[in-house]
Amino acid sequence: MKLTLRIWRQAGPADSGRMVAYEVPDANPDMSFLELLDVLNERLTLEGDDPVTFDHDCREGICGACGVVINGQAHGPRERTTTCQLHMREFSDGDVIDVEPWRSVAFGVVKDLMVDRSGLDRIIRAGGYVSVNTGSAPEAHATPVPKPIADTAFDNATCIGCGACVAACPNGSAMLFTSAKVTHLNSLPQGAPERSERVLNLVEAMDAEGFGGCTNTGECTNACPKGIPLDSIATLNREYLRASLGRK
Amino acid sequence: MAVTTPTRPAPAARPARPARSSFAPLNFWRSTIGKKTVMAVTGLLMLAFLLAHMLGNLKIFYGRDDFDHYADWLRTIGEPVLHGAWYLWIQRFVLTLAVVLHAVSAYQLSRRDLKARPAKYAHKQRAKAGYAVHVMRYGGITLALFIIYHILDFTSLTLNRHGVEGAAYDNVVSSFSVWWVTAIYILAMIFLGLHIQHGFWSAAQTLGLNRPSRDRAVHGIATGLAVLLTVGFLIVPVAVLAGLVG
The missing domain is CATH 1.10.1060.10 (Alpha-helical ferredoxin)
Structure with a gap:
């Protein structure tokens, strides 16, 4: 799968932040959404770029650590599914996916997709x-x-x-x-x-x-x-x- | 001695909150749920008034004498215990208080709500909520403006073309014979219906009366009341404009 991710990048709480587009040509339908971000981050690290910061822990849908807004929906399009349990088979080849942090004045952005809960x-x-x-x-x-x-x-x-x-x-x-x-x-x-x-x-x-x-x-x-x-x-x-x- | 855990950073500054008062109603009013309860109770009070108002309006179909007599009777409710028109003024006072409390709560809650979500998502959210939910704030403002217009039209008779006190029937006919006056009423009553459709269910939710087993019934009553009041209120101006009354 070839995907385009538009991800909210924000260096810190004081930064104003912006959406940045990344191509992920080697996405697999069996990857979870967090694994997709892992793949992107590996490449960014190798290229000397700053990897995308996001919260995650158990990766089995029970800890509550992960969570991003995917295409305007918290935890993405699948009902009753956390971001870590959302798989790329929910998307189609060539999709452009917008990834943003939780938005609330009570949740300040710490960095990129990570917020202070x-x-x-x-x-x-x-x-x-x-x-x-x-x-x-x-x-x-x-x-x-x-x-x-x-x-x-x-x-x-x-x-x-x-x-x-x-x-x-x-x-x-x-x-x-x-x-x-x-x-x-x-x-x-x-x-x-x-x-x-x-x-x-x-x-x-x-x-x-x-x-x-x-x-x-x-x-x-x-x-x-x-x-x-x-x-x-x-x-x-x-x-x-x-x-x-x-x-x- | 070795320190195994790093010093915890100071917690981020939290928004200042007023200390809890020993006067419980003040704490209630300060809380978001308290203000919503005020909105629910005042909303239901206004809804009860609107039902009586709508049913009373329909008496216009019994003719001029009947309708004017009914309008006159409204001023005698409570006599002889209450002096003439006292009941009417008590009702006006209570309703004005309800409108003010409803509006002040809505304003304060809306300001808080808008402040709580300053940044919008770059990718627009697909709202699951219906149209009625989205027009609560604008609809409420529209209704407040409409109430002022309505009072100037039929209570103070300032804007009424006929404008004769005691001649309720002719006053009604003179206003609704003008197409754009009827148009204003139609628009306002559609907003009223939408406001009640979400508002009634919302009030039941705020007062903690909703249960999963009652959900369909509460939604049904909300829609029923919305349609009943919108249609019930609009029959009169439409009938006047169509020449069926007057």
Whole structure:
């Protein structure tokens, strides 16, 4: 496959950045998108150019480290697929592919395609956990959880915190991310004692990071590689209202 | 002693945030979800008023006496507990407050939203959201301007061609006999329908009333209300222009 990549190059946070075109004549349909960038970077390195910086880690779709906007879509054209699990067979020979970093005022560009997503970490730090001493796993039947609630909690726990929701949202909102954490922890008995404090703290932290608000466009859930549903945002809103009315 | 981990760099400067107030409603108003809740509640209040307004308008088809009598009755609601037209002024005050709170929240949230995504993608995003979602802001501004025009036309009668207080029927007929006045109303009511179509579902989402099992029903009610109000409001000006009323 012969492809043309137009990649966002930005030397650092202070640089204004620009799209730069690269030819990749030796792309293979079985390569992942990150492997395509690896091939390009090998060549750039050999030619003495600066390789393209991008975030990546597990390369099996579960860590949330990778993620770029491909042709205007966070994580590219394939549904429920992270960039590392997107393969070049999704594209055709001769395609011109635009590759850009996540865009949000809360995610500053560090270099090229790498952005600073520590804002999401600070939201987690505000209450995206259950305050108990960890140790060996408790007996599974000690705390009964009804199956539908366990399923909802699990579905939301699959959020990998990649930030695609923020990148896809026209308002750069982190509502889907925050709602996944709140829905996951607030629906389980283990999370119940901190239910109100958690949602108030998470929303406060989310707003403080400069993320936009939700206008219910649904772009986030379409971009989410884990398919976190829009319903989680309704749950977040419900939990926030409940806590704001002073209920514990 | 050897240091095995490098010193962590200082975290990047974060946007200043106001300290949490001990007054809970203030924290609520400051939060994005709080402002959206205000928009949802005021929006639903205005929607309830519009339904009553639309149904009342249809009384014009019963003729001049019936319609003028209805318009006059509106000024007597609440009597004798309330003095004449007091109810009307209470309603006007509540609705104005709703419009102002709705608009202020929308303005503050929109400013925040636009600031949150200053850089656009070089490759245009293919929006999955429908047309109604994209015209919420412009549609809202259009509706605000329309409300001012509408009040000058039929409440203060400043712009009304007939402009006789108490002669509601003739005032309506005189305005809608002009084609471009009817055109303004048609345009505004289409924006109203689009605004309600996304707004109603959005309000249910913001108030946390949506569930996957209710999603189709809420979408259905939103579309139903949008069509009902747009058509219901437009029957009158179109009928006047067509010569069926007047």
